[in-house]
Amino acid sequence: MKGADKRxxxxxxxxxxxxxxxxxxxxxxxxxxxxxxxxxxxxxxxxAAVKEEMEMSVREEPGILAFYCVAEKDCPARLRFFEMYAxxxxxxxxxxxxxxxxxxxxxxxxxxxxxxxxxxxVQLSAGELRRKPDNE
Amino acid sequence: MKGADKRxxxxxxxxxxxxxxxxxxxxxxxxxxxxxxxxxxxxxxxxAAVKEEMEMSVREEPGILAFYCVAEKDCPARLRFFEMYAxxxxxxxxxxxxxxxxxxxxxxxxxxxxxxxxxxxVQLSAGELRRKPDNE
Numbered sequence: 001m002k003g004a005d006k007r008x009x010x011x012x013x014x015x016x017x018x019x020x021x022x023x024x025x026x027x028x029x030x031x032x033x034x035x036x037x038x039x040x041x042x043x044x045x046x047x048a049a050v051k052e053e054m055e056m057s058v059r060e061e062p063g064i065l066a067f068y069c070v071a072e073k074d075c076p077a078r079l080r081f082f083e084m085y086a087x088x089x090x091x092x093x094x095x096x097x098x099x100x101x102x103x104x105x106x107x108x109x110x111x112x113x114x115x116x117x118x119x120x121x122v123q124l125s126a127g128e129l130r131r132k133p134d135n136e
Numbered sequence: 137m138k139g140a141d142k143r144x145x146x147x148x149x150x151x152x153x154x155x156x157x158x159x160x161x162x163x164x165x166x167x168x169x170x171x172x173x174x175x176x177x178x179x180x181x182x183x184a185a186v187k188e189e190m191e192m193s194v195r196e197e198p199g200i201l202a203f204y205c206v207a208e209k210d211c212p213a214r215l216r217f218f219e220m221y222a223x224x225x226x227x228x229x230x231x232x233x234x235x236x237x238x239x240x241x242x243x244x245x246x247x248x249x250x251x252x253x254x255x256x257x258v259q260l261s262a263g264e265l266r267r268k269p270d271n272e
Contacts, residue, residue: 031204033206033216050259051258051259054259054261055259055261057261058261065262066202066204066262067259067260068202068218068259068260069258069260070167070255070256070257070258070260071255071256071257071258072253072254072255072256073254073255073256074254076256079258080169080253082204117208117209118208118209118210119206119207119216120206120207120208120209120212121206121207122186122187122205122206122207122215123203124203124204125190125193125202125203126194126204126262
């Protein structure tokens, strides 16, 4: 089976029009790393809001290559984010989107502290994305 | 095509033979987060070793879903890793592999400090992987 045929099967949920990431990965991806501590009494509300925002964003913005959020096992209110965008424009598109602004507004009173780390790519390899960006 | 057949094709080197991650993502993925500080005078050697190890691992182990390493922009010797495996078995396969052991041996004198964070998934969404694991 050819790659193109595979794509059709993979995206049968209506995402057929989404460009393939290899088409939009001409420039180096932008990586954002963040650490957030959430007010434990509001963790459930925060988690619901951030999950909804992440899910919608990945569905609607093809420039988002990866959007990961994990909690520290020993301290579930401490969250770590790893975000990868196709390029600077994709990152800007995201932070200027209505859903991101809504998320910021909804959650600002739930966040105790936040730390953003400007990250420089060393190696970015992934399963389905194995041909890109580093493994071509 | 059965999962076992696909796994065989993985190693043939052609991108079209890459297995679909949905075939190997039946159980929740295992996420590992690590922060390493490298001896600045050995950073070049460390980077070469870790890039080689990451690239080979993703190519040879279909259970690795994502293998990301970034450096802090303001402190390039501080590295952050985000690793996602299909399941616990895939993680074990990796850390027991000869290439991982070789990497550990090669780099142990280059690492000043290391911190591993046991991570619990909150939301894991990615472009090409959009239907999985969280967006089905």
